[in-house]
Amino acid sequence: MLTDLRLTARAGELTVLLGPNGAGKSTLLRTLCGLLPPLAGAVRVAGRDVSHDSALARARRLAVVLTDRVDPGLLSARELVSLGRHPHTGFTGRLTPTDHGIVRWALDAVDAAHLADRPAAELSDGERQRVLTARALAQEPEVILLDEPTAFLDVPSRVALTVLLRDLARDRGPTVVVSTHDLELALRVADAVWLVDRTGLVHSGAPEDLIRSGAVADTFDADHLAFDAHTGTFGLRRPVREEVPATAPPALLPLLERALAREGLAVRAPRTDERPRIQCEASGRFTLRTADGARHPAGFHELAREVRAW
Numbered sequence: 001m002l003t004d005l006r007l008t009a010r011a012g013e014l015t016v017l018l019g020p021n022g023a024g025k026s027t028l029l030r031t032l033c034g035l036l037p038p039l040a041g042a043v044r045v046a047g048r049d050v051s052h053d054s055a056l057a058r059a060r061r062l063a064v065v066l067t068d069r070v071d072p073g074l075l076s077a078r079e080l081v082s083l084g085r086h087p088h089t090g091f092t093g094r095l096t097p098t099d100h101g102i103v104r105w106a107l108d109a110v111d112a113a114h115l116a117d118r119p120a121a122e123l124s125d126g127e128r129q130r131v132l133t134a135r136a137l138a139q140e141p142e143v144i145l146l147d148e149p150t151a152f153l154d155v156p157s158r159v160a161l162t163v164l165l166r167d168l169a170r171d172r173g174p175t176v177v178v179s180t181h182d183l184e185l186a187l188r189v190a191d192a193v194w195l196v197d198r199t200g201l202v203h204s205g206a207p208e209d210l211i212r213s214g215a216v217a218d219t220f221d222a223d224h225l226a227f228d229a230h231t232g233t234f235g236l237r238r239p240v241r242e243e244v245p246a247t248a249p250p251a252l253l254p255l256l257e258r259a260l261a262r263e264g265l266a267v268r269a270p271r272t273d274e275r276p277r278i279q280c281e282a283s284g285r286f287t288l289r290t291a292d293g294a295r296h297p298a299g300f301h302e303l304a305r306e307v308r309a310w
């Protein structure tokens, strides 16, 4: 259980909520949007306790997309996004040309304009995720809360949606809070991070504050995973069984290191009196020197299979 929270997400910023499975991210988002009552304390938007708002007033101020499956019935994607306008449409519920324009903008923003006329029930997981995000954008609220909005998206779409949410916050001014497991992307793009660590403590700050304090490494480092604070990236921990004298042009060296690391080998520069055991040329030609003579594997796959026996 998360206790003693004193967190502020700022208008005009993208705040990401990070933490391991079961840390309480979804529960926190449900509490922030008023679906769960806080066990103590209050959630305030612009200083006002959201629990004092009527459902309609809350819907005007706060949009939320959770991970629960929604049943869109027979609605098209456009109609589903249009629901986002309802807190603003007044008694008749009729959409004005301005509302229709906002719905078009929201569908465009998440790259889902081509899905507008499709039955929402038939959309793929990633397509549905975009459309639900568009519905939240169409709501034009002060606060947008999204639980794992990139979970079903392919890699380019994850980057595009995360950057879109950051730019949306910057350009239009809402407060955007998003939970995600896309750690590296979040640490690169987000303005602020709320990081739930393994003990349930929530650290907040710019990504760089939490990288520097060691909170990111402490929370996510594991037997096979290590966070590199210099590059802000995660890498696999691999035991090195041997260092191999090898040469490669700068453009190919990182690939050679990766391929050899998978086989438990580390590259080292050959000594002056030593011939490299592995030589990689800019053309992509490999030379392996063994006791039986030189061999020329056709690519990284053959190279890896050869050195696996060393």
Ligand SMILES: Nc1ncnc2c1ncn2[C@@H]1O[C@H](COP(=O)(O)OP(=O)(O)OP(=O)(O)O)[C@@H](O)[C@H]1O
Pocket (backbone or CB within 6 Å): 019, 020, 021, 022, 023, 024, 025, 026, 027, 028
């Ligand atoms: N309805 C519920 N009843 C009982 N326990 C629950 C309920 N919902 C969540 N929990 C528990 O609360 C804890 C936090 O769950 P929550 O879904 O908030 O985690 P999370 O950080 O979003 O995890 P994940 O990254 O896996 O989505 C978990 O141990 C979970 O089992």
